Amino acid sequence: MRGVIFRGLEELVVEAIGMQAWDELLEAHAPEGRVYVSPTSYPDEELFALAQGVADKLEKPLTDVLAIFGQSLFGFLAEKHKGISSKFASFEELVLSIDSVIHMEVKKLYNEPNLPSISAIVKDDKTIVLEYCSSRKLCFCAEGLLHGAAQFYSRKLKIEHPQCMHKGSSHCILILHLD
Amino acid sequence: MSEDTDYKKAYLRERRARDEVESLLEEKTRALYLANQTLERQLEQLKNQQAVLINNERMATLGTLSAGVAHELNNPLAYVAGNLESLNFYISPILQLLETVKLLEQNDLRGSELETRLVNIYLKQRLDEIADDLPELIHDTLHGCERIKAIVNDLMNFSRSNNDSFSSASLKKIIEDTLRLLHGQLKGYELTVAIEDVPNISCKEGALKQAIINLLVNAKYAVDMSHKSHKSIEVLLALGKDQDIILSISDNGVGIDADVLPRLFDPFFTTKPVGEGTGMGLAVTQAIVKEHKGKIEVHSQEGVGSQFTISFPLE
Numbered sequence A: 001m002r003g004v005i006f007r008g009l010e011e012l013v014v015e016a017i018g019m020q021a022w023d024e025l026l027e028a029h030a031p032e033g034r035v036y037v038s039p040t041s042y043p044d045e046e047l048f049a050l051a052q053g054v055a056d057k058l059e060k061p062l063t064d065v066l067a068i069f070g071q072s073l074f075g076f077l078a079e080k081h082k083g084i085s086s087k088f089a090s091f092e093e094l095v096l097s098i099d100s101v102i103h104m105e106v107k108k109l110y111n112e113p114n115l116p117s118i119s120a121i122v123k124d125d126k127t128i129v130l131e132y133c134s135s136r137k138l139c140f141c142a143e144g145l146l147h148g149a150a151q152f153y154s155r156k157l158k159i160e161h162p163q164c165m166h167k168g169s170s171h172c173i174l175i176l177h178l179d
Numbered sequence B: 001m002s003e004d005t006d007y008k009k010a011y012l013r014e015r016r017a018r019d020e021v022e023s024l025l026e027e028k029t030r031a032l033y034l035a036n037q038t039l040e041r042q043l044e045q046l047k048n049q050q051a052v053l054i055n056n057e058r059m060a061t062l063g064t065l066s067a068g069v070a071h072e073l074n075n076p077l078a079y080v081a082g083n084l085e086s087l088n089f090y091i092s093p094i095l096q097l098l099e100t101v102k103l104l105e106q107n108d109l110r111g112s113e114l115e116t117r118l119v120n121i122y123l124k125q126r127l128d129e130i131a132d133d134l135p136e137l138i139h140d141t142l143h144g145c146e147r148i149k150a151i152v153n154d155l156m157n158f159s160r161s162n163n164d165s166f167s168s169a170s171l172k173k174i175i176e177d178t179l180r181l182l183h184g185q186l187k188g189y190e191l192t193v194a195i196e197d198v199p200n201i202s203c204k205e206g207a208l209k210q211a212i213i214n215l216l217v218n219a220k221y222a223v224d225m226s227h228k229s230h231k232s233i234e235v236l237l238a239l240g241k242d243q244d245i246i247l248s249i250s251d252n253g254v255g256i257d258a259d260v261l262p263r264l265f266d267p268f269f270t271t272k273p274v275g276e277g278t279g280m281g282l283a284v285t286q287a288i289v290k291e292h293k294g295k296i297e298v299h300s301q302e303g304v305g306s307q308f309t310i311s312f313p314l315e
Helices: A003-017 A020-029 A044-058 A062-082 A091-096 A098-110 A139-152 B005-105 B111-124 B128-159 B171-181 B207-225 B281-291
Strands: A117-124 A127-133 A159-163 A172-178 B167-169 B190-196 B200-205 B232-241 B244-251 B294-302 B305-313
Touching: A003 A020, A003 A044, A003 A062, A003 B005, A020 A044, A020 B005, A044 A062, A062 A139, A091 A098, A091 A117, A091 A127, A091 A139, A098 A117, A098 B005, A127 A139, A139 A159, A139 A172, A139 B200, A159 B167, A172 B171, B005 B111, B005 B128, B005 B281, B111 B128, B128 B207, B167 B171, B167 B207, B171 B190, B171 B207, B171 B232, B171 B244, B200 B207, B207 B232, B207 B244, B207 B281, B207 B305, B281 B294
Parallel strands: B190 B232
Antiparallel strands: A117 A127, A127 A172, A159 A172, B167 B200, B232 B244, B244 B305, B294 B305
16 A cells, blocks of 8 residues: 555544544554555555554454544545645546546556556436455545545435445445535 | 664654655656657567568569579470360361261261271371370479469469568578579579588568578679679588577679678668669668577688578577
8 A cells, every 4th residue: 555545544544533643543553663654565454553543542343443533534635636636626526537537647656556447427406426446455444534525525425335346246336415 | 872863863864865866766766667658669669660661672583583583484385285286176176076976876977988987087186196296295394384373383482471470481492492482583593502401490481582592693693793604502401500590692793892891781781883783782681580499600701602691599
């Protein structure tokens, strides 16, 4: 997993529960002297361990933490890459461009080979059906990212998750209901 | 430790430093990515241009071959034409014989009249000679047609661009086909061919034939320029020592000036008089060899001769 995601988690933890908490998480779940930088890749397990550490500290389920993290991560990435986020006039435009534009930009910057596959179909004015598939199975984080994106465009969003990789499906289906 | 302390300030400063460095790095990475895309596009264009250049050179080689091929076609054509002329003479007696058989069938000819007529045809038209001659005439004519067909096939195989995709092929056969194509041009030269059976390689047949023709035509030119009475060209194919296949084409021609050797494979470089060479032959040959992940080397001594050695990696 690219360092930029770890940096997003670091930002969230430091803001939410403090610098010392982040330091403790690093001590417990990362190799000694670890400093995360965006372009470098780090083991996926390290991110999962850190996220689990946050869940333990906050005494919340991991899925909730991942959802909060995803929401916060969107703001972090949008701020860090204003040039990309400003390309999209609306939430719908952004969601429909995840694979063709956003992941393309990620490839340019980080040469990331394990990007999730995401396809979106507009069902009607207020509904988008999104298919998510990733070996990392971070669908809860994806949900959080979508909530973060909706917040960014001042839209109200509800997500149904009727099919999930965690329940044995080959891919997740997320139905996005917009106000 | 309180987070309002200097420690927190230091952390935030370090984080900003990371942000700035990352932002700078991302800017450079994006620029590098775009530059790389431009380079890839240009590389694609160059590859297309090279393909056009190789095809043009192939057409030029075809022009060089045409005189020799015309001569090669002329020989079988001459005896096919001669044989057909003889067959034309044989039509009349055969038709007379058929007419007689027809009359016999209709009961219009009988007894001595029939006998006289048959004897006349047999003796006057030399039917026994025709009977002797016919099988050989037909056999030679068919052989001539087969020869013409083979030459035209070789030429078409060489010129066809659909040969230009990689497929497993025998270098031995490619060399033999190429030598057959140049048969007319290499008459009168002492041609030594030692071709071993080597494993097939993945190659573009048409392109390899072109490379071999270029080297053989150059060898012939070098030998002609030397005005030696003994004109020798040697083609060798064998397994190399380093998991490779070695193809060597050498001649006892004029050799190459040491000053010229470093520029030998440069595009548009030629030592031939204006109008006689495109200067692309060896450049294209080298490009073809490289495309096959091979290497081409030349050893030459003025007045003694030259040897071009190509090595192809074994798969």
